[in-house]
Structure formats: structure tokens, C-alpha cells
Amino acid sequence: MKPDKVEKAFSNAELNELIRATLSKRASFRMKATGFSMSPFIQNEDILTISPLTHSLSSGEVVAFDIPKRNKLIVHRIVEIRNSSFVIKGDNVESIDGVIPGECILGIITKVERGDRRIYFGLGLERVIIAFLSKKGALPFVYFFWRLVPNHIRKFIKCKIHS
Amino acid sequence: METTIDLKTVYVPAEDDVVARELHGEFIIIPITSGVGDVEDEIFSLNETGKAIWERMDGKRNLDEVVKSLTSDFEGPEEEIRKDVIGIIEELLRRKIIIEAR
Numbered sequence: 198m199k200p201d202k203v204e205k206a207f208s209n210a211e212l213n214e215l216i217r218a219t220l221s222k223r224a225s226f227r228m229k230a231t232g233f234s235m236s237p238f239i240q241n242e243d244i245l246t247i248s249p250l251t252h253s254l255s256s257g258e259v260v261a262f263d264i265p266k267r268n269k270l271i272v273h274r275i276v277e278i279r280n281s282s283f284v285i286k287g288d289n290v291e292s293i294d295g296v297i298p299g300e301c302i303l304g305i306i307t308k309v310e311r312g313d314r315r316i317y318f319g320l321g322l323e324r325v326i327i328a329f330l331s332k333k334g335a336l337p338f339v340y341f342f343w344r345l346v347p348n349h350i351r352k353f354i355k356c357k358i359h360s
Numbered sequence: 361m362e363t364t365i366d367l368k369t370v371y372v373p374a375e376d377d378v379v380a381r382e383l384h385g386e387f388i389i390i391p392i393t394s395g396v397g398d399v400e401d402e403i404f405s406l407n408e409t410g411k412a413i414w415e416r417m418d419g420k421r422n423l424d425e426v427v428k429s430l431t432s433d434f435e436g437p438e439e440e441i442r443k444d445v446i447g448i449i450e451e452l453l454r455r456k457i458i459i460e461a462r
Contacts, residue, residue, distance in 0.1 A: 205403060211383045212399075215390065218379045219397035227398040244400055 209270045213263050213303070216270070220249045220304050230272060234287030235259070237340060238319030238327070239309055245272060246308035254283065254299075257324030259306040262297055272306060274324070276332040288319075288331050318355050365446050367424040370461040371417050371453075378457050380414065387411040391457055404455075409434070410448055419461045423449065 207215065212228065219226040225248040230239050239245065239259070247261045254260065254275055261272045262285065273294055277284035283302065286293040309316040319327060330336040343351065373380060379390040379397055387406040390397040406414060412433070416426045427445050431438045452458040 205386075205388070205399075205405075207383070207399065211381075214381060214383070215379060215388075215397070215399065218381060219390065219392065222376060222379070222392060222397075223395075224392045225396045227396050227400055229400055246396065 209263075210268045212270050213268060216247060216261065216303050220247070223249055225249070225307065226304065234290050235272060235274070236289045238288055238316070239272065239306075240311065243316065244310040245306050246310075247272075247304040248307040249304055250302065254278070254302065254305065255325075257326075257328035259320065259324070260285065261303045261306065262301045263303065264294070264297070264301065270303075274328055274331060276328045284332075286331055288327065288336055291334065365423065365449055365453075367427070367442075367446075368422050370419060370422045371449060371458045372419045372461045373414070373417060374457060374459045382411070387414065389457060391455055404457075406448075409444055413445055413448055417458060 216226045216228075225246050227244060227246050230243045230245050231241060233241055245261075256275050256278055259272060259274050260283070261270060263270055271285075271287075271294060273285045273287045275283045276286045276293070279296060281299045282296045283299065284293055285295070285297050306320065309320065327336065330339055346354075377392045379392065381388050387410065389404045389406065390399060391402055391404075393402065409430075412430060413426060416429055421429065423445060427438065427442045430441050430445065434441065449458070
């Protein structure tokens, strides 16, 4: 008899438990994103690495959190800090998730993978601008115009930001 | 069956390097490799016997005692159960999911 390697789709509650257990060992947790609420920076089926909190969170950072009593795992961006709570919002949704207490934050997204590529854009310093635009509801418009910029220029700008 | 497993050895889960949880009746093990627990690449499940072996690796019982405990709790010849225990211990050791108790 051998342990079976399995592919399994976990429920939100199960994922919450596994993430908490893994992060409590000071390890990161790698899982697949589902949904489009963080598009275009995080897309459906991107692979996310959630890491334990090692510093004070700041605006623009993307975090995994659960909403008390709803047992729902969400990965969205901090757009404002209020005392020790966080206003959190998906980049691709109009309304905020609410003011989330710090203890609901499971971890911070430190890596996004899409296929064989690592996606840097959205987690670097530009996250502060993205959070500001998201909070003001301007992100969809900016993204619309961003898509009109020729691909090679977009790549150049992304390289400059992350160099 | 040839094996390097010594039945007098006490094994325990590698607590720092593994997350083990029973979720809806399924016993799931996620090894932490290079500081990452990866549910997209490497998770394992143990069946009822595997879970029973896991639960008996309590740092007190050596493998011989684990086999005896299983023999009294499960139906089946001791030799078969011993073979099962050795099989799963070899695999768990290979994946660094368990370690020898100190």
C-alpha cells in the first residue's frame, strides 16, 4: 500500500484550514486562483503563492483573507488602511469587500504564475497606484487605455518598473 | 520482501515539514518542500489503513508495536499488515513526510 498522489478541488473552508495550517509553520501555500475579480493582474487559474505575514501590510498589497462567518476565501487588494483594519477590494469589481480586521488576513500573495510564466506586474511598486485607481473606480478605464498601448511598449514599461 | 526498514524503529510525522488534515473523511497530507506547501503539485491521501498507521506513529510505538496494534484492531493476517506498514513507511520516508524519532 502506498499513499495516493491526488488532485483535489478543496472547498473554501478546507482551503482556509490548509492555508492556516501551512502558514502557521512559516511556510508558503501554493494554490490555483479561481474567478475574475482580480483580472487582469490575477486571472482565473493562475497559480498563487500565499506567504505568511512578515511585515506590516501596506496599501496595494494583495492578500488572502476570509470573511468571518461566511468561511469564504478571497484574494483581493488592500486599497486603504484604517487603524488596524483594511479596506479590501477586487481590482475588477466595483464595490469593496468591506473593512476587514487584521486577524482575518491569512497571508500575502508573493508570487503569481500563469502557465510557465511568472507575472510580476501588479505586485511591485505599481501596486500603490493600482490600489489608488481601484479605490477611485478608475482602474477599468485605465486598463482600457493601457490595452491600446502597443504590446512592445507595454512590455518595455513593465520591464522598467521591475528593473 | 527485502526492506531496509527496521521494525524496532520509532517513526513520527515530520511536524515542521508536513501538513496533515482529515477533511470530510479523507486524510490529506501536504508535504512542505523548500518552504512551500503545494496543493497544485503534491498532495497525498491515505486510505483507512494508512490513516490508522499514521495515527499510531505517536513517538512511543515502534513499527513492530504499530503492526501489533493494527492486527488487534483490523481483520487480516499479521504478515499482510506488516507488509502494508512497511510499504507505506518506505514511501513516507522517501518523501520525507516522516522521520525517525529522537
